[in-house]
Amino acid sequence: MSFGQTRSVTLEGLSGSVVDVQAHLSGGLPAFMLGGLPDAACAQSPNRVKAAAASIGRSLAQDRITVNLSPASIPKNGSGFDLPIALAVVAALGMVPPRRLRDVVHLGELGLDGSVRPVRGVLPAVLCAARAGVRDVVVPAGNAAEALLVPDVRIHAVSHLAELVKAYTGTGETLSIGAGDVKGELPRHRTVPDLADVVGQEEARTALELAAAGGHHLFLLGPPGSGKTMLAERLVSILPRLTRDQSIDVLAVRSLLGVTAAELEVEGVAPFVAPHHSATQAAIIGGGSGAVRPGAISQAHHGVLFLDEAPEFRTGALQALRQPLESGAVVVARARTTVRFPARFQLVMAANPCPCGLGFGKGIGCSCTPLAKRSYLGRLSGPLLDRVDLQVQVPAVTRSALAGEAGESSAVVAARVAEARRVQGDRWGAAPWALNSQVPGGHLRRGRWRLPSRVTRDIDGSLDRGQLTLRGYDRVLRLGRTIDLHLCEPLSTSESRRTRPAFRLVCPVSARTARSDVVIAAGPSCRNRLTTTCLPAVAVVAPASRPCSKASSAGRRTSSWHGPWTVCSGTDATSSGSTSCASPGERSSR
Numbered sequence: 001m002s003f004g005q006t007r008s009v010t011l012e013g014l015s016g017s018v019v020d021v022q023a024h025l026s027g028g029l030p031a032f033m034l035g036g037l038p039d040a041a042c043a044q045s046p047n048r049v050k051a052a053a054a055s056i057g058r059s060l061a062q063d064r065i066t067v068n069l070s071p072a073s074i075p076k077n078g079s080g081f082d083l084p085i086a087l088a089v090v091a092a093l094g095m096v097p098p099r100r101l102r103d104v105v106h107l108g109e110l111g112l113d114g115s116v117r118p119v120r121g122v123l124p125a126v127l128c129a130a131r132a133g134v135r136d137v138v139v140p141a142g143n144a145a146e147a148l149l150v151p152d153v154r155i156h157a158v159s160h161l162a163e164l165v166k167a168y169t170g171t172g173e174t175l176s177i178g179a180g181d182v183k184g185e186l187p188r189h190r191t192v193p194d195l196a197d198v199v200g201q202e203e204a205r206t207a208l209e210l211a212a213a214g215g216h217h218l219f220l221l222g223p224p225g226s227g228k229t230m231l232a233e234r235l236v237s238i239l240p241r242l243t244r245d246q247s248i249d250v251l252a253v254r255s256l257l258g259v260t261a262a263e264l265e266v267e268g269v270a271p272f273v274a275p276h277h278s279a280t281q282a283a284i285i286g287g288g289s290g291a292v293r294p295g296a297i298s299q300a301h302h303g304v305l306f307l308d309e310a311p312e313f314r315t316g317a318l319q320a321l322r323q324p325l326e327s328g329a330v331v332v333a334r335a336r337t338t339v340r341f342p343a344r345f346q347l348v349m350a351a352n353p354c355p356c357g358l359g360f361g362k363g364i365g366c367s368c369t370p371l372a373k374r375s376y377l378g379r380l381s382g383p384l385l386d387r388v389d390l391q392v393q394v395p396a397v398t399r400s401a402l403a404g405e406a407g408e409s410s411a412v413v414a415a416r417v418a419e420a421r422r423v424q425g426d427r428w429g430a431a432p433w434a435l436n437s438q439v440p441g442g443h444l445r446r447g448r449w450r451l452p453s454r455v456t457r458d459i460d461g462s463l464d465r466g467q468l469t470l471r472g473y474d475r476v477l478r479l480g481r482t483i484d485l486h487l488c489e490p491l492s493t494s495e496s497r498r499t500r501p502a503f504r505l506v507c508p509v510s511a512r513t514a515r516s517d518v519v520i521a522a523g524p525s526c527r528n529r530l531t532t533t534c535l536p537a538v539a540v541v542a543p544a545s546r547p548c549s550k551a552s553s554a555g556r557r558t559s560s561w562h563g564p565w566t567v568c569s570g571t572d573a574t575s576s577g578s579t580s581c582a583s584p585g586e587r588s589s590r
Helices: 045-056 082-092 122-131 141-147 161-166 203-212 228-233 244-256 279-286 314-320 323-329 371-380 399-403 410-428 440-447 457-464 470-486 584-588
Strands: 002-012 015-026 031-037 064-070 136-140 154-158 218-221 306-309 331-335 338-342 348-350 390-393 503-506 518-525 535-543 567-569
Touching: 002 082, 002 122, 015 082, 015 136, 045 082, 045 161, 064 082, 082 161, 122 141, 122 338, 136 279, 154 161, 203 218, 203 228, 203 338, 203 390, 203 410, 203 470, 218 228, 228 306, 228 348, 228 457, 244 338, 279 314, 306 503, 323 331, 440 470, 457 470
Parallel strands: 031 064, 136 154, 218 348, 218 390, 306 348
Antiparallel strands: 002 015, 015 064, 331 338, 503 518, 503 567, 518 535
């Protein structure tokens, strides 16, 4: 009798466990038995291993071999156990020294000719091995690029079983196979669309900038061809570049789907995921009949999830977004296992005002009945919209907008977004959150961050009357903080008036009515003409039944639609009577 053992990794989502692969060779009738809860792909490993063994000059047809994947109580998924099973059997046969491979993790699928083929999930598997203290990991050559991203682990890339057996039979104390010419570097930047391509839509562009600055969710409502999709696709171009750790998180999710680092080309650029509206709940959230796989929300981790034609998505898929939007993670429960995937994404939804898409302005060309219009947007439930910070009307593009100057490029806007995020980092210091959208509501309602009662009077009243949920109340405060820091710019002594518009937003009280909405005006305001610094002001003004055009000092009509979190602009914050200046003490508390 002889015995051989090596190690591998089994994954449950992005987390995993190191598995001992044990092979026992005994007398008796020829057989190759595999135990330890293998799935269908893993249970077929004995057939591939027996065929691959012929490539190294050893037939297993007359041997009785028992292989155990320990601990046997954990399910084993995929064909990545082929290579460790083959090496454990080779060690049991005495073809390689058993001590050489006992503490090495092996990952890879075997071809019938002995070639080692790439498998899914190598990056999270190597991360799991590193956390378990493993220092040597053997991976297929096709997975070497992603495996080398993990620090403090020696990666050995192989392309054939015979090559690995030869390395183990060498005289050296350590495995002499390296990763070849593959470098552990993230791929190059991919090209993303530029925000300058968007024609007009100043209010929507500003809302997009605010969403990027504070990490807020966004809903764009407007007629076909108004630029909703273009705006959403360009959000990633103004988001800050991902850090190396964030990029590895993104690559780990993609690795589970079988995409290697060399194919991704996502270094620094936040992922943008836009599933079709026919996607199932499992495709959006994650799941599957066999091994649980990440869904679109996990693929959009640290990036943007765009739901175009949001009312057309299945109701179950939309409702399943509610919990991940709050927690930043999704837990997929099955009878035998529970898998947790990261899902810290930024949601952007887009929709037409009605089924025909012409129900904007006076709606002369709209053929939809009032019931059809109400039912169409009613597919987006109130609890879901209550989690969306910004809801913006995107009007149709006019000929004057086409003749106007091009808007700011993504590089210019991204610089302001980066500065706003830097200020947020300084503001929250050592707190576990870095963005205003992640700050707990209780942190803003108590202590030094509590705004004066004269500022929150109207939303306090709406909360008491049941017109505003506590979640909506907190989101008013979070978004106000973002506008507070993002729109404040130095005012030179030569300027006598503030020329940049102030922005007023409507908080989400109801998804289908504006009578009880409350407008929060948040923008910079100067105490006097002589000062050289703009003091930020956050003020709650009249209910949304008052048109935004009346709130602006020049009386210019900017928007006639007052859905939740509507963005509309006034012409001058300094002369608007609805905006109040913060005292120096209040400003220092922000």
